[in-house]
Amino acid sequence: MSDSKPRVVAIVQARMGSTRLPGKVxxxxxxxxxxxxxxxxxxxxxxIDEVIVATSTLERERPLVEYLEGIGIPVFRGSEQDVLERYYIAAQNYNADIVVRITADCPLLSPAITSRTIRVFLREYPKYEYASNARIRSFPRGTDTEVFSFSVLKKAHIEAARPYEREHVTPYIWMNPEQFAIKDIISPVDLQSLRLTVDEKEDYLLARAVYDSLYPDDPYFDIGEILQLFLLNPDMIKINQNIDQKEIGQ
Incomplete structure (x- = not known):
């Protein structure tokens, strides 16, 4: 990489075939x-210099792809199961020096939290090659941001062999801290109990309630406004409080 500013590409992995909430994206x-x-x-x-969506080549992704292309969002299509390969080729095709990994089930992701995670990484790169605010849980689920260099992604793509390492993209990196310089980003306030991701119907109902409450008056709402909404409406966070989180590898 040259001395010029590294090109930061956010790659959002998305698919229509979620088993728990089909077509959720x-x-x-x-x-x-x-x-x-x-x-x-x-x-x-x-x-972030560019945002792209990486999905599979399966026919069922057609509504997603057609919608994204219709609003001018770049789409890369690759392997359904080997998401690590999908990320690697997408990052290569879009000339990413730095990759930001986001999943499409996070409609309440915080631009402020994601920005902070990227800033910390860029400030300390190349001392650190991978940064995450989710490896050690302290931020809400659904604000997860992983940042890593293309060279680290390439190494993981070449060396990762186990199926869940290929499916979930980054386990090979964060399970091998002796190979990679890892930076964990911790929230100053412990918010790990908040669930803002969308895996189940109840998660979607919560996200819909938040959007119905905040989006019409402030489409740029962020985590502060969400927390304030929950303080004023404590019953709202009960909508999905009984969901068991599926962890990587289960």
Whole structure:
């Protein structure tokens, strides 16, 4: 990489085939598909140079691909199961020096939290090659951000062999700290009990309630406004409080 500013590309992995909530990335929030809001919120992160969506080559992804192409969002299509390969080729095709990994089930992701994670990485790169605010849980689920260099992604792509390492992209990196310089980003306030991701119907109902409450008056709402909403409406966070989180490898 040259001395010029590294090119930061956010790659959002998305698919229509979720087993727990099929087609969730196209479910409506404030009149637009969930994937629209994920990309829109990433667009408010100043450190990101480009946002692309990486999905599979399966026919069932057609509604997702057609929607994204219709609103001018770049789409890369690759392996359904080997998401690590999908990320590697997408990053290569879009000339990424630094990759920001985001999943499409996070319509309440925080531009502020993602921006902070990227800034910490860039400030300390190349001392650190991988940074995450989710490896040690302290931020809400659904604000997860992983940042890593293309060279680290290439090494993981070449060396990772186990199926869950290929499916989940980054386990090979963070399970081998002796090979990679890892930076964990910890929240100054412990918010790990908050669940803002969308895996189940109840998660979607919570996300919809947040969007219905905040988006019409402030489409740029962030984590502060969400927390304030929950303080004023404590019953809202009970909507999905009984969901068991599926961990990587289960």
């Amino acid at each position: 196209m479910l409506p929030l404030a009149g637009r598909p969930m994937i629209h809001h994920v990309v829109e919120r990433l667009g408010r992160v100043p450190e």
